[in-house]
Amino acid sequence: MEINERKLKILQAIISDFISTAEPVGSRTLSKNYDLGVSAATIRNEMADLEDMGYLTHPHTSAGRVPSGKAYRLYVNEIMKKQELSQREKNAISKRLQANITELDKTIEHAAKILSEITNLTSFAMAPRPDEEILKFIKILPVDDYTVVIMIVSESGKVTNTTLRLRVPYEEESLTILSKSMTYSYKGKTLSQALTVDIIQSFETDIEAMSVLARDIMPNFMKTLEDMLNVNLYFDGLTNIFSIPEYNDIDRAKMFMEMINKKEDFTKTLISRDDGLLITIGEENPDVSMKDYSLITATYHIDGQLVGKLGVVGPTRMKYGEITSVIEYLTDNISQAFQVTGGKNDDE
């Protein structure tokens, strides 16, 4: 069966009604509230067709219709108009975002906050993957007789550190030597390259004398490197879901919270997503545990290179048009703010 103009119009009406009410929508409601130019009976026939085609489902015999994932996909691809934000909305968002542009992590955290407040959904922001960060220097700082701080600094200014207790006291001089030696070995390498360096190989030759110290420090140095590789992920609006009818059930709310709380899994999901604006609806999500949710993400760029993500997660019933616009506007703003070409060159 072909989907004709009228079916499309009806489907659109159903979707937009359902998105705002969360209630199954019936033929009479449609003919009353939407100017479709046909009677409820006709709509009924069309709805039956749409159901056959997989765009609608039926919670039970005498209930109205509910859009399926396929319907939302069609809606997003074909029907939904890009809902350009008004200048006022844009200004409001820009203003809020700019008020807090300092560090990247703070900024994206703040962007997530703005996003969740506008959409009333749960939002998230992921910092760029630092694989390609280039190591600048490594410093082992003395703290007390048994304690040192391992500090790693990258070219882009990322700093990670670990406090470490040693099994034996150390001499301050050894630390200096070790710091220099490690910097020499690792400087210029990317994080992912650094992780593959064979430590034993590269050290045992020249610093045998302090091998005990090195043996204490190196495994922790590697751990610190791994720490540095961790992607920061921020959530906001977690409690928003309690106001959404879909989660007005303790079990679903629980499932949602559990999904969100598995940060590692969620990070992986985000990393594996394509760049640019991406909407995945219900069963389209590769992860089965997400088959009842929709995910919208967009990417921001730092100097056209490093890529982070920003988005929302919620029930498949969401205002795709509106939300998409807001997310894109936010990511554009972030990308612009963190262009390395440096600050104040509006247009051009």
Added chain:
Amino acid sequence: MEINERKLKILQAIISDFISTAEPVGSRTLSKNYDLGVSAATIRNEMADLEDMGYLTHPHTSAGRVPSGKAYRLYVNEIMKKQELSQREKNAISKRLQANITELDKTIEHAAKILSEITNLTSFAMAPRPDEEILKFIKILPVDDYTVVIMIVSESGKVTNTTLRLRVPYEEESLTILSKSMTYSYKGKTLSQALTVDIIQSFETDIEAMSVLARDIMPNFMKTLEDMLNVNLYFDGLTNIFSIPEYNDIDRAKMFMEMINKKEDFTKTLISRDDGLLITIGEENPDVSMKDYSLITATYHIDGQLVGKLGVVGPTRMKYGEITSVIEYLTDNISQAFQVTGGKNDDE
């Protein structure tokens, strides 16, 4: 009215029954399941007395009794026996904790995890307040033409840093001078002292030449100091509450989540609590928004000085004895592990 031996026994039975079932307990249940040596009718009379005295409440006429906050307080103070953990339990906990003793923050985060898993409640761990951290040095690191990293290191090895974009390019030499000059001004001061230093005063005299640079950097330096003062707070077992009958209601679950999500408020609440083991039950909590919860916290010490907190939050109905023991055992273990006298001196 006096609370006599028998009333106490009955109250204890009611509390212990209610703690495990979460259902109001009636006189017949008590006389059947607990060896009280009197009939249900007598128990009824005693229960009526206990209710008059404020230890019990009544959800409705024909329901059993529920312990009040006052009852739990009596229970905690007088009835509850310190439930010493078995050696096996102790070993299990120690083993899990020790498997992950590296950095303090990681360790307490891990302790919170253990705690929530054992208690099936929501747990939290707060790092020590760093007010008394003594500044060791300050370094401004170059990143690119417009970007620098402000790094502050304390005597105890805490490192905090901020990446900062300047409005004008800088000369690397200026950074070195500024770093040294700032270190000179701040070294040896505690964080709280550092915050009160009059910046303008202390600099404008000798480094006029680079005042532009300093003016960009100083406000951000102060922000970084404030960052450093922030207390880290970790939660674990957030979704545990969904399995607790008290929160089997979307509104209560929501309230709980909202309370927990206000990290600043919660941190303040924790900071203002007395040191040592502290149990606050329902209305005993100074914050009215917590009047339906109980909070158990204990403190751990770093070198007998810096103090952090570990604890659980949940409904007033909780296994005070058991939980208390676990928390105390965990905090003792942490304190021991982070004694500055250094590692491996078991007993003595």
Added chain:
DNA sequence: GATTAGCACTCAACAATCAAGAGTGCTAAC
């Protein structure tokens, strides 16, 4: 041939009713 009015049918949701059961509080007997 497409559209629509009409009608029988379905089913969730809600309210009303009822019985069962748990529990209390009081009284009178032990």
Added chain:
DNA sequence: GTTAGCACTCTTGATTGTTGAGTGCTAATC
């Protein structure tokens, strides 16, 4: 002082009936 007995209360769960929204089909209409 303790306890048995009993009337009374109130929740809980099952049952039933009613209402209303909605469907799907058929026959009339355009």
